[in-house]
């Protein structure tokens with residue numbers, strides 16, 4: 001298939017509620033939506049790099065630069081017959097996994113449509129619906145947090161993740177655990193601690209948490225291994241795992257017992273699948289993380305989360321939890337058993353509403369072969 005046309009759009013979507021993590025507060029969500037055309041078909045991708053380098057060193061602007069100046073020229077006008085061709089052509093460049101993954105998603109969408117199959121089936125998915133939870137940002141105080149968590153439980157979420165940071169950790173966990181003794185509860189520190197905080201992690205270890213996500217720095221597998229040896233609670237790595245090799249090495253030194261797979265962070269769905277396969281063989285449970293995606297990225301997350309090793313609930317919540325109006329239809333709804341259905345239509349299986357997309361666009365650029 002010859003890649004004839006690629007369009008980039010920097011969009012900004014207003015979040016229904018501010019989302020606070022250890023690296024900052026987001027009031028709205030920026031990302032890049034990619035449209036790729038070839039063989040008369042249109043594929044969509046979402047690059048999840050945000051406006052600040054808080055989660056990753058990549059930002060919406062660096063992703064725009066790397067996509068338009070380096071990645072797109074490597075494939076525009078070229079014959080790409082499978083996703084591996086794209087990966088190979090981009091392999092001359094280092095890093096920038098979020099940018100890479102956005103482009104790869106659009107290509108997966110087109111190829112799945114060529115085969116008239118839903119993306120989940122093309123990836124090897126087996127689950128028609130996937131277990132999901134909700135990721136709750138840091139709130140004004142622990143009382144408010146308990147109210148917010150209670151509201152999500154009422155909506156039907158049976159697993160809740162709360163964000164923690166120094167000063168807002170054991171107290172918040174204590175409050176939520178006391179209010180909801182049987183809740184499947186987990187925490188995410190987004191790398192806000194160091195090995196010096198081991199005593200604090202040991203305190204969290206007493207709350208029956210499902211897992212503790214990314215407590216230490218992203219480039220610190222060794223100390224994660226030391227910390228894991230001291231805890232009953234599984235450590236789950238997010239930011240530390242950028243590739244299949246990182247996953248293998250993390251498991252080898254027992255730096256974690258669970259992995260959060262985000263296709264963006266690892267450079268695309270292919271690498272995400274490879275990490276899943278490794279973990280599946282090693283009996284390491286995985287789950288699909290989220291980056292506050294629009295309906296496009298959410299459809300892709302549901303597709304990968306349908307693979308058999310995704311046994312823990314993902315950070316894939318209903319569309320209405322994030323945005324008043326999404327750019328794709330139909331919206332994803334929560335089932336009463338805390339699951340979301342995997343799209344069944346060919347490709348990503350969602351319809352992008354162009355008029356809504358244009359309304360949230362800050363900038364767009366078209367590249368033609």
Ligand code: OSB
Nearest residue numbers: 055135190289290291292293315
């Ligand atoms: O660390 O998992 C994270 C959102 C943005 C950046 C990083 C993270 C998150 C989330 C939100 O936790 C998950 C979601 O999309 O619901």
Ligand code: MG
Nearest residue numbers: 188213214238
């Ligand atoms: Mg995380």
